[in-house]
Amino acid sequence: MALTPDPAAVGVAVVKMRNPPVNSLSLEFLTELLISLEKLENDKTFRGIIITSDCPGIFSAGLDLLEMYGRDPAHYAEYWKAVQELWLRVYLSSLVVISAINGVSPAGGCLLSLSCDYRVLANNPKYAIGLNETLLGIIAPFWFKDMLVNTIGHRAAERALQLGLLFPPADALQVGIVDQVVPEDQVQSTSRSVMAQWLAIPDHARQLTKNLVRKPTADRLLQQRDADIQNFVRFISRDSIQKSLHVYLEKLKEKKG
């Protein structure tokens, strides 16, 4: 994964996610992302981050199912803690975080972009975005649900979550899961323009306001992080869930093979 200052914008870093083939959020990749984010937060020269993908056609496929299948409870707990940590760090970041979505973005990929301050999506009909967990036979954690409700409203989120909807660009814009849809070759430049608008606001006022709005949602997880981890471990360890994941992983193999 590349972490570079944006040559076109002072104080802006570009995080180019690269974990081929599909930017799965494996434990290793999550750790890399967390380290990068921490560096940026501690480096006062950076005020904004653009998160994008360096894997063609895909923003992020989301959580790495191999971390959640056929492993032991201790591993599931370690993995879930890292997933929580990524969400909290992005969601509560004092920097302006914009996702330049240049590929498909299901499940965890969608969560990552929902956690940002702003979402720009490339106008490619293949680049659908949404929380599609139900299609895999699993369910989105409550804080994924909270993100979606906050962004598109209760009713739309309820339907999208239950149906596991993946929204192509026009629908994604209309329902509000992304803020802008632009031609594919304008995603990065648009993200930079939007970033400039956000960076024009006095940092302390913007940061305190961001925290004011986001803290209640983050607290709902912070107050029960360990319980949430235990819930996840119990849930993912269930025979029925392991079976669902097995079926899905086999389907993926068939597609490739």
Added chain:
Amino acid sequence: VKMRNPPVNSLSLEFLTELLISLEKLENDKTFRGIIITSDCPGIFSAGLDLLEMYGRDPAHYAEYWKAVQELWLRVYLSSLVVISAINGVSPAGGCLLSLSCDYRVLANNPKYAIGLNETLLGIIAPFWFKDMLVNTIGHRAAERALQLGLLFPPADALQVGIVDQVVPEDQVQSTSRSVMAQWLAIPDHARQLTKNLVRKPTADRLLQQRDADIQNFVRFISRDSIQKSLHVYLEKLKEKKG
């Protein structure tokens, strides 16, 4: 209620007190069932909180002022009367809060009449109950962006985002407010009032449960050197504009 505190209907302590007395009279007078709040200062609905009450004063004054601001919000927000704002001028920050607290907002279609919570542009932040008002009205995502960017929405955008309910030609603002009022007053009072309270009580309670703490937070925040400095810079800019 034709607000008149020239030049810009700033919500000074004195003006807040006048408004609160008027509201109390109306609530106690059973002949009144509705209020239309509008401005008698051309081009401005209300510029919002009076920065002179928040700059270069002592903590006791800040506390007195903030208590009055809270009181205005609570009285308008929980009023048993139907309250409609006929927004006939620019409406930033506290002016926006006042209109968000009403049951319904009619805005004049004049591109200069922008409305929004622009506190970040002054280097300060909106209190949590201002934020709650905006989230309730336009939704979480839109409110989050509007608050951080300190957005002031001109009429077309204001309607589209939902921060106002209707946009009409400037000479129809008062008559439209009256028509809307008639619709609301057609509902049996007790049913409408209990329903209004049902919907609004959770939001109001979030402040009521911590009014004193909110006052102390405000006093601490506004007294900070960095915040006093931001206000000073902004007040100097305003002087330059006028001079």
